[in-house]
Amino acid sequence: MNSPVSIEAVMAGLEERQYISDRPLATSIFLALALGRPLFIEGEAGVGKTEAAKVMAQVLGARLIRLQCYEGIDVAHALYEWNYPRQLLHIRLLNDSADRVAAEQEIYAKEFLLRRPLLDAIDNDDPVPPVLLIDEIDRSDEEFEAFLLELLSDFQVSIPELGTIHARRPPFVVVTSNRTREVHDALKRRCLYHWIDYPSVEKELAIVRARAPEAAEQLAHDVTALVHGLRELDLYKAPGVAETLDWARALAQLGATRIDTSLVDATLGAALKYQEDLERAREQLPELVEQARGA
Incomplete structure (x- = not known):
């Protein structure tokens, strides 16, 4: 390597x-x-x-x-399983074989394996x-x-x-x-x-700039600050960096260059995935948006 x-x-x-x-x-x-x-x-x-x-x-x-x-998940899905239809076909073709026992042992060869990810990673010619x-x-x-x-x-x-x-x-x-x-x-x-861990505001902003370049600079700043504000709430599932990127891209798709309360409320599902979290965030949305815009 x-x-x-x-x-x-x-x-x-x-x-x-x-x-x-x-x-x-x-x-x-x-x-x-x-x-x-x-x-x-x-x-x-x-x-x-x-x-x-x-x-x-x-x-x-x-x-x-x-x-x-x-x-x-088990071995058959992760490592291998035998290709039983192909093995049965091979056995039928060997019905007239003089040494059928030896011939049947041939069905346990690599060519009769259905290779799953783990076997593919260990045994390959890459x-x-x-x-x-x-x-x-x-x-x-x-x-x-x-x-x-x-x-x-x-x-x-x-x-x-x-x-x-x-x-x-x-x-x-x-x-x-x-x-x-x-x-x-x-x-x-x-x-x-x-x-x-969750990144700092500065690092997350750099991630948004790199992975969602379609978002305007001020929009990227607002969304990053807003997500960090949401993470401070008592949520069942705080938004990750993936949600920050989704939200920035969604807002950019709508033509936004900054956030406001109505726009955030309409797109909150890009960041939060549970009804209880949506309700909790909406209770404090004006304050969160104001803090994010002023950050």
Whole structure:
């Protein structure tokens, strides 16, 4: 893997692709690459965890392989399953074989595998090792976490009929979590860890400028300040950076160059996704808008 040669190179590579990083995140990425360790990134939804992996794939010139976790995910969806129709067809074609037992063993070969993301990341012929994104691991269960330990520690997977498959060149593995539940220590110990918090006003404004250039400068400033005001409320789900970008783009689409109370009220759903949060924000909307415009 053609890894960046310094922390500064990581930051520069990210920023060239409009991902505004801070030095701690760039340091974690650099060390994970240099040491050949998976990187576990945790933080609130919408702060840029998934995007960091996507952009690093671009920086490295590597293919991104994404495994989206969910409740009930298992080996068949994450690693492999056998192509049973093809195996049955092969057996039927071998009915007249002199050594049918030996012939039937042929059905447990790689060509009969349906490759899922984890196997694809470990066993491939890519010119550059891929970036494997295991996204939202907190949505899976502890059994699936335990299944991942072999891959995260040794970059290998075991298939009973084939044995152990080792990565010729390990992928760069990024595991993300929104911390909807605690992930087991055994998984975290196999990774370098980084927490992404909500950015400062200055950093978030820089992100809006880079990722939503269609928003006028004053509008970008107003929206960023307003989102920070919303985060200070007692909300069920505070808006993340992704929502800030969505809101700035939506307002720019409407031709706005600054915010006002009526415009914010009409577009509040771009930032807040729960009825209770909408009601709580609307109770203080005039004050929030005034503070944001004067910030």
